[in-house]
Amino acid sequence: MTIDVPAVAFWVIAIILVGSALAVVVMPKIVHAALFLVAVFGAAAGIYVLLNAEFIAIVQVLIYAGAVTILILFAIMLTQNSMSRVSNPFSGQWWLAGLICVLLAAGIIFAVNSSPMAAGAASDALPLANAAGGTVVKLGQLLYSPFAYSYVLPFEIASVVLLVAIVGAIMIGREE
């Protein structure tokens, strides 16, 4: 019996992903939670590689594991000593939030498994980490080809959104 390497990789990455996401939520110190957030982002990049989405994986590492994590760590550094000894506490109604989340998870998983898709197309095996089928070229053409059908206008609008966000962050964050 041969070992199905992509399937093993999926289970390992999925367990790391869910475990570090739980650690982000339950860690009592906010800095530890931020470091586990890096593990969440890295494992998500692994999931994207398995799904033949190389470009998304690279962007995930660059933007999330690089930029957003540094932003969050800077915010933690600038706002330290604002909480008591436990810097990442739960609120009083955490059990209510847990109940809502368990119900929502049950609902989503029930919907996924009972939809007609689950018995049909979605039950075929996905070609994980398919070396021949890189999607970067197709994604680039679909994202900003000026001639064919593409998402070039939303792409330009996204750059305006980023500009507005930068200016807004400076305006909100500066000292009066």
Add this chain to the structure above:
Amino acid sequence: MITLNHFLVLGAVLFVIGLFGALSKRNAVAILMSIEIMLNAVNVTLVAFASAILNHGGKALNGATVDSSRLTGQIFAVFIITVAAAEASVALAMIIAIYRRRNTIDVGEINLMRW
């Protein structure tokens, strides 16, 4: 054998973990990190759908033909990552501004608009 359902359930579990954090934490930075986890969960789901459609030779999962938009899921993931970066920068600027003014980022104490 790993199917699309595995990725959908993984995305759902991740989304719910992030939602629990966003609802139950008191530190505003922790709430922001939980929201980032939720956005990542949605990205996992979208990329999995894109991969499944590609796997079906351009047929959508309900049988309709999707010719030039096979990778729409990945396009949406790119835009979600963009908007999430913008959201993180603005939200952290707001958190720092609130900390400067009120000297706390405990969302239980920022209750000016409480009814």
